[in-house]
Amino acid sequence: MENKYYLSHEEMPRFYYNIMADMPNKPLPPLHPGTREPITPDLLEPLFPKDLILQEVSAERFIEIPKEVRDIYALWRPSPLFRARALEKHLDTPARIFYKYEGVSPAGSHKPNTAVAQAFYNKISGVKRIVTETGAGQWGTALAYGCQLFGLECEVYMVRVSYDQKPYRKVMMNTFGGKVYPSPSDRTEFGKKVLGEDPGSSGSLGIAISEAIERAASDPEAHYALGSVLNHVLLHQTIIGQEAILQMEKAGHMPDLVVAPFGGGSNFAGIAFPFLHLNFTKGQNIRCIAVEPTSCPKLTQGKFMYDFGDTAGMTPLLPMYTLGHDFMPSAIHAGGLRYHGAGVLVSQLLKDNLIEAVAQNQERCFAAGLDFIKTEGIIPAPEATHAIATVIDEAIRCREEGTAKNILFNLCGHGYFDMGAYEDYMDGKLTDAVPEKQVMEDSIRSLEMLQPK
Amino acid sequence: MENKYYLSHEEMPRFYYNIMADMPNKPLPPLHPGTREPITPDLLEPLFPKDLILQEVSAERFIEIPKEVRDIYALWRPSPLFRARALEKHLDTPARIFYKYEGVSPAGSHKPNTAVAQAFYNKISGVKRIVTETGAGQWGTALAYGCQLFGLECEVYMVRVSYDQKPYRKVMMNTFGGKVYPSPSDRTEFGKKVLGEDPGSSGSLGIAISEAIERAASDPEAHYALGSVLNHVLLHQTIIGQEAILQMEKAGHMPDLVVAPFGGGSNFAGIAFPFLHLNFTKGQNIRCIAVEPTSCPKLTQGKFMYDFGDTAGMTPLLPMYTLGHDFMPSAIHAGGLRYHGAGVLVSQLLKDNLIEAVAQNQERCFAAGLDFIKTEGIIPAPEATHAIATVIDEAIRCREEGTAKNILFNLCGHGYFDMGAYEDYMDGKLTDAVPEKQVMEDSIRSLEMLQPK
Numbered sequence: 075m076e077n078k079y080y081l082s083h084e085e086m087p088r089f090y091y092n093i094m095a096d097m098p099n100k101p102l103p104p105l106h107p108g109t110r111e112p113i114t115p116d117l118l119e120p121l122f123p124k125d126l127i128l129q130e131v132s133a134e135r136f137i138e139i140p141k142e143v144r145d146i147y148a149l150w151r152p153s154p155l156f157r158a159r160a161l162e163k164h165l166d167t168p169a170r171i172f173y174k175y176e177g178v179s180p181a182g183s184h185k186p187n188t189a190v191a192q193a194f195y196n197k198i199s200g201v202k203r204i205v206t207e208t209g210a211g212q213w214g215t216a217l218a219y220g221c222q223l224f225g226l227e228c229e230v231y232m233v234r235v236s237y238d239q240k241p242y243r244k245v246m247m248n249t250f251g252g253k254v255y256p257s258p259s260d261r262t263e264f265g266k267k268v269l270g271e272d273p274g275s276s277g278s279l280g281i282a283i284s285e286a287i288e289r290a291a292s293d294p295e296a297h298y299a300l301g302s303v304l305n306h307v308l309l310h311q312t313i314i315g316q317e318a319i320l321q322m323e324k325a326g327h328m329p330d331l332v333v334a335p336f337g338g339g340s341n342f343a344g345i346a347f348p349f350l351h352l353n354f355t356k357g358q359n360i361r362c363i364a365v366e367p368t369s370c371p372k373l374t375q376g377k378f379m380y381d382f383g384d385t386a387g388m389t390p391l392l393p394m395y396t397l398g399h400d401f402m403p404s405a406i407h408a409g410g411l412r413y414h415g416a417g418v419l420v421s422q423l424l425k426d427n428l429i430e431a432v433a434q435n436q437e438r439c440f441a442a443g444l445d446f447i448k449t450e451g452i453i454p455a456p457e458a459t460h461a462i463a464t465v466i467d468e469a470i471r472c473r474e475e476g477t478a479k480n481i482l483f484n485l486c487g488h489g490y491f492d493m494g495a496y497e498d499y500m501d502g503k504l505t506d507a508v509p510e511k512q513v514m515e516d517s518i519r520s521l522e523m524l525q526p527k
Numbered sequence: 528m529e530n531k532y533y534l535s536h537e538e539m540p541r542f543y544y545n546i547m548a549d550m551p552n553k554p555l556p557p558l559h560p561g562t563r564e565p566i567t568p569d570l571l572e573p574l575f576p577k578d579l580i581l582q583e584v585s586a587e588r589f590i591e592i593p594k595e596v597r598d599i600y601a602l603w604r605p606s607p608l609f610r611a612r613a614l615e616k617h618l619d620t621p622a623r624i625f626y627k628y629e630g631v632s633p634a635g636s637h638k639p640n641t642a643v644a645q646a647f648y649n650k651i652s653g654v655k656r657i658v659t660e661t662g663a664g665q666w667g668t669a670l671a672y673g674c675q676l677f678g679l680e681c682e683v684y685m686v687r688v689s690y691d692q693k694p695y696r697k698v699m700m701n702t703f704g705g706k707v708y709p710s711p712s713d714r715t716e717f718g719k720k721v722l723g724e725d726p727g728s729s730g731s732l733g734i735a736i737s738e739a740i741e742r743a744a745s746d747p748e749a750h751y752a753l754g755s756v757l758n759h760v761l762l763h764q765t766i767i768g769q770e771a772i773l774q775m776e777k778a779g780h781m782p783d784l785v786v787a788p789f790g791g792g793s794n795f796a797g798i799a800f801p802f803l804h805l806n807f808t809k810g811q812n813i814r815c816i817a818v819e820p821t822s823c824p825k826l827t828q829g830k831f832m833y834d835f836g837d838t839a840g841m842t843p844l845l846p847m848y849t850l851g852h853d854f855m856p857s858a859i860h861a862g863g864l865r866y867h868g869a870g871v872l873v874s875q876l877l878k879d880n881l882i883e884a885v886a887q888n889q890e891r892c893f894a895a896g897l898d899f900i901k902t903e904g905i906i907p908a909p910e911a912t913h914a915i916a917t918v919i920d921e922a923i924r925c926r927e928e929g930t931a932k933n934i935l936f937n938l939c940g941h942g943y944f945d946m947g948a949y950e951d952y953m954d955g956k957l958t959d960a961v962p963e964k965q966v967m968e969d970s971i972r973s974l975e976m977l978q979p980k
Contacts, residue, residue, distance in 0.1 A: 077601055080533040148530055149613065149904050160602065178631070180904025182943070222901060242946035249900050249949055447702050448675060451602050451633025490635070490943035493695035496702055 077159050079321040081152035088139055091312040093347045093419060094305065095135035096354040101422045104390035105380060110526045113390050120291055121298040123199030126192065129306035137309065139191070146190045146223060150179045151313065155321035156485075160449035162469070169472035170327055171465060173485040174318045174345060175452070180250075183455065183487030184344055185216030185301055188310035192299045193220030199297070203227035205290040206299045207257060207282030209337070210236050210409030210457065211243030212487055213301030218252025229296075231257035231265075231285045234277035236409040240491045257282035264288055264386045276405050279338075279413045284386035291388075302338030303383060303392075303417045311344025318482060319348055329360055329482035331468060335460040336364035336373060336431065337410045339417030345484040350428065362429045364420065365460040367411045367439075368508050370403035372396055373424060373431035375514060379521050381415055391524055394421040397509075398517030404507035406436050407495035408456035434463040436506035440499035442466050443489070455487035456495050530612050532774040534605035541592055544765040546800045546872060547758065548588035549807040554875045557843035558833060563979045566843050573744055574751040576652030579645065582759035590762065592644070599643045599676060603632045604766065608774035609938075613902035615922070622925035623780055624918060626938040627771045627798060628905070633703075636908065636940030637797055638669030638754055641763035645752050646673030655748040656680035660710065660735030662790070663689050663862030663910065664696030665940055666754030671705025682749075684710040684738045687730035689862040693944045710735040717741055717839045729858050732791075732866045737839035744841075755791030756836060756845075756870040764797025771935060772801055782813055782935035784921060788913040789817035789826060789884065790863045792870030798937040803881065815882045817873065818913040820864045820892075821961050823856035825849055826877060826884035830971050833978050834868055844977055847874040850962075851970030857960035859889050860948035861909035867970075887916040889959035893952035895919050896942070908940035909948050 094100065103112035115127045122130075129137060139147075158171040176184035196204055204226055208214030214230035221228035230252050237244065237256040244254045255261060257277045258268040262285040268275050275281070283300070290298035300307060315332075322328050332349050334342040346362040353360055366373050372395045381396040383389035396415040403412040416424070423429045436456075443459035445466065446452065454462060461483040472479050489496070498504050547553065556565035568580045575583075582590060592600075611624040629637035649657055657679055661667030667683035674681035683705050690697065690709040697707045708714060710730045711721040715738040721728050728734070736753070743751035753760060768785075775781050785802050787795040799815040806813055819826050825848045834849040836842035849868040856865040869877070876882045889909075896912035898919065899905065907915060914936040925932050942949070951957050 075601075076536045078533075078536070080531075083529045083531070148528075219904060242943075242950075245946040245950040245953075246906065248953060249897060249906065249946075251901075444702060448704075451672060453699065453702065488943075490695075490941075491946075493698040493702075493944075497695075497698040500698075500701055 075159070077157040079155040079324045081317060081320055083148055085320055086144065086147065086152050087313050087316040088144065089136035090139060090309045091316060091348050091351055092132055092135055092137055092309055093350060094133050096351060097422065099422060099426055101418045102393040104392050105526060107387060107391055121287065123195045123297060125195040126306045129309055130304060140194060143191050143194050152317045153178050155318060157325065158450055161446060164445065164449045165466060165469045165473065167469040167473040168476065168478040169469040170478065170480045171469060172322065172325065172329070172480070172482045174314055174482065175485045176314065177452070177485060177488035180219045181212055181216035182490065183212040183216065184311060184314060184341060184484070185213045186219055187313055187344065188301065188307045188340065189216035189220035190223065191310045193217065193224045193226055196297050197224040197226055201297045202295040203229060204299045205229045205286045205296050206301065207231045207279060207286045208301070209233050209279050209412055210455070211240055211247070211491065212410055212455070214252060214254065215243065215247050215250065217299055217301070218247040218250035222251040228252040229289065230254045231259060231282040233257055233279060233282050233409055234275065235405040239407065239494055243491050257285050259285060262288045278385065278402055280385035280399055283384035284388055287384060287388045302340040303415070305419055307340050308343035308347070308417055308419055311340045312347050314344035314484065315346060315348030318345060322482065327480045330479040331481045332360060332362045333461045333464050333481065334364060334484040335411060335457045335486060336366045336416070337457065338413050339420040341457070341484055341486045343417065343420060346429065363464060364429060364431045365464045366431060366433050367406055367408055367460060368433040368435040369406050369506055370397065370412055371433045372414060372416050374433045377518050378421060378425050379518070380525050381521050383415065392418050394418055395424060396521070397514055398521055400520060401514065401517040406506065407492060408460065410457045411460065432464055434460050435508070437499070437504055439463045440496065440504060452485070453489040454485060455489040456492050458486050528612070530610040532608040532777045534770060534773055536601055538773055539597065539600065539605050540766050540769040541597065542589035543592060543762045544769060544801050544804055545585055545588055545590055545762055546803060547586050549804060550875065552875060552879055554871045555846040557845050558979060560840060560844055574740065576648045576750060578648040579759045582762055583757060593647060596644050596647050605770045606631050608771060610778065611903050614899060617898065617902045618919060618922045618926065620922040620926040621929065621931040622922040623931065623933045624922060625775065625778065625782070625933070625935045627767055627935065628938045629767065630905065630938060630941035633672045634665055634669035635943065636665040636669065637764060637767060637794055637937070638666045639672055640766055640797065641754065641760045641793065642669035642673035643676065644763045646670065646677045646679055649750050650677040650679055652750070654679070654750045656682060657752045658682045658739045658743040658749050659752045659754065660684045660732060660739045661754065662686050662732050662865055663908070664693055664700070664944065665863055665908070667705065667707065668696065668700050668703065670752055670754070671700045671703035675704040681705040682742065683707045684712060684735040686710055686732060686735050686862060687728065688858040692860065692947055696944050710738050712738060715741045731838065731855055733838035733852055736837035737841055740837060740841045755793040756868070758872055760793050761796035761800070761870055761872055764793045765800050767797035767937065768799060768801030771798060775935065780933045783932040784934045785813060785815045786914045786917050786934065787817060787937040788864060788910045788939060789819045789869070790910065791866050792873040794910070794937055794939045796870065796873060799882065816917060817882060817884045818917045819884060819886050820859055820861055820913060821886040821888040822859050822959055823850070823865055824886045825867060825869050827886045828967060831874060831878050832971070832974050834974050836868065845871050847871055848877060849974070850967050851974055853973060854967065854970040859959065860945060861913065863910045864913065885917055887913050888961070890952070890957055892916045893949065893957060905938070906942040907938060908942040909945050911939050
């Protein structure tokens with residue numbers, strides 16, 4: 075019985091899918107933090123190349139993938155799609171469970187899909203280096219990889235807690251030629267400020283973003299790059315879902331449910347947006363579920379408001395589900411999900427009830443991860459275990475209700491650099507600090523002064 | 528341009544290939560260490576299940592793979608074959624370079640091919656647990672994985688130097704339910720003896736084998752398992768080369784050269800034996816090259832003699848290329864290649880000039896590994912870098928001679944648990960102690976008293 079679905083090089087999608095074209099309600103515009111007026115694209119030019127700014131605001135439905143980028147994708151793409159027959163059997167479920175495996179990429183996750191594209195557009199724009207932040211290290215690894223392919227330098231600010239938890243991620247970035255600094259660092263004014271207030275700060279994505287933007291903005295030969303949240307980043311990831319549609323067709327089953335972990339949105343958007351396209355244009359009714367950690371629950375407990383993308387308040391104000399840019403998530407191992415806000419496109423879709431969101435706690439996720447390891451034999455990244463926990467919930471519901479649903483999830487990366495986390499889980503040492511309601515409310519209330527009049 | 532060659536589930540080989548049937552000179556028999564007479568299969572029964580003992584001595588050309596084993600192989604097999612176009616371009620070579628990637632397996636290497644088969648045959652034999660040793664950890668991980676699938680316990684003695692170099696390998700074995708002890712340990716008489724003489728011993732595969740055999744022999748509910756060297760182990764790996772033949776046919780290029788790392792022989796045999804079958808039966812002339820480390824050069828500097836498979840002298844005497852069972856290789860990172868002897872089948876083939884052997888030093892191998900990372904984007908296990916170094920040598924020769932050879936190698940595993948080794952290399956900290964000629968000669972000379980009269 076076949077359980078692996080491959081595509082040939084010729085079947086690899088040649089266009090990114092831009093969901094902006096199909097959204098019934100377009101997202102609200104980003105605002106200038108000073109004037110609270112919609113920003114103009116030229117304001118982003120110190121940080122991003124023109125091509126990416128155009129993609130950020132484009133309403134074109136399909137945007138061509140440059141040949142130079144497709145040639146590199148071909149090293150690992152199309153990525154395989156698996157049917158999780160062993161997990162189905164273990165759960166004794168009538169559900170059919172499929173997963174798209176992005177861990178086959180050089181960085182071990184879906185992140186190179188956008189890293190390679192961003193490096194390409196930056197290269198042709200003429201800059202010499204790219205500065206970025208990274209949480210768990212997947213994004214930093216991906217960008218270091220993309221940069222060295224195009225002869226660009228890469229400077230990475232890695233959230234301190236992940237830097238300490240996953241020392242070999244740094245080495246991996248080094249093998250791709252990247253330079254890595256723990257954040258908060260003393261290389262930026264903002265980093266020094268944070269360290270001044272809390273010398274033992276474990277950092278956050280918001281802080282690391284501020285540091286990377288500060289560095290890029292003060293270096294005329296550098297641009298900044300973000301691994302999630304922004305429209306163009308989500309756009310590049312849609313190659314995942316487009317491939318998955320072809321593969322599910324080969325498998326003879328279209329999904330009833332599409333599940334993905336949620337940090338800033340690129341993981342979820344990558345697999346879900348092309349299926350939402352089927353909902354929008356083919357009258358299908360595929361449920362798309364974003365899974366966030368209970369320790370950082372912006373989708374299920376945050377509020378839809380204008381907020382900064384970073385902690386220092388250097389970015390434009392974005393309309394999104396957020397816990398507030400000052401919110402400090404606890405140091406869970408799924409570093410890629412420790413972000414206070416949600417991308418603009420995904421936030422609008424959630425507001426319009428076109429997608430769903432659930433939260434899972436860390437312990438439950440690692441238990442689900444171990445179930446997956448013991449059946450499917452692949453060690454999932456802690457981020458990916460969030461999707462797995464929800465898939466298992468849904469598969470058990472199928473068993474109880476006697477319905478044979480088709481469930482697809484994004485196995486966004488492997489966990490070979492996260493064995494310390496699995497060790498902690500097996501030793502009973504994992505904690506999962508769910509934020510107090512008051513802390514979230516205070517953090518969100520502080521945003522009121524930022525809203526447009 | 529296609530650079531990935533997949534096979535469907537239906538194309539997965541259903542038989543192992545047993546090279547014994549085709550060898551012009553059959554290997555000499557194993558000897559009883561006391562009598563120096565050929566051993567009878569029943570002597571092995573305390574350690575191995577009957578099915579595996581039968582495979583060990585079988586002369587049948589094709590041996591069916593049990594359905595239960597094929598069903599598990601289907602999780603990751605057939606494994607992909609890649610054309611290394613980016614590496615070719617980097618080397619500016621007319622050679623076509625292909626690699627069979629075994630790193631997609633649950634353990635991250637080729638080892639589950641035999642681990643799953645061995646666990647299955649042990650399960651139906653009625654034992655409750657399997658004891659084994661592991662060097663770099665690939666084999667121990669594979670056996671832990673295989674055991675948990677069939678509800679067997681797994682006890683692993685891991686060579687101390689690798690245990691310390693790769694802490695997360697232990698955790699990975701734990702996730703599969705395996706129990707792991709650094710060797711030499713105080714859990715066996717032999718381990719205590721070694722520690723008594725050298726409390727800081729970094730261990731070796733030979734010592735760990737002795738410990739595992741001692742444990743298994745003293746436990747009526749346990750069997751022992753070996754991850755390389757023995758005929759049945761090499762047999763199980765031949766699924767690799769059989770798949771590769773089908774994939775090279777799809778690629779439209781049969782190899783002129785097949786290259787693989789060499790520890791005990793299973794990696795090399797796995798990919799090379801099916802191609803030697805073509806040499807034996809179809810008049811082809813495919814060169815098969817085994818690559819060993821200069822720090823443990825039994826093929827290129829050892830001697831073909833009877834020797835023990837372990838350090839304590841618990842195994843039958845095997846006719847093989849060896850540096851002597853007392854030989855202690857330096858603590859290179861390619862732990863899977865730190866073994867004093869070579870499997871019986873491979874030794875006989877080398878003696879008959881039907882295969883070739885070369886040695887590569889550690890620094891050169893890591894340099895080749897980084898070339899591979901920066902072009903193909905996959906981090907190879909240190910063992911695999913030995914093959915890559917030789918492939919690069921041959922590809923450069925092709926460039927100089929202007930010949931477009933087809934080169935295939937076994938990318939036997941990924942190096943995600945070996946980032947410490949890459950860090951040492953990039954920091955200029957790698958040493959590569961090539962053994963002194965006198966040490967090797969003394970160690971080999973001590974074998975003279977073991978030879979049959």
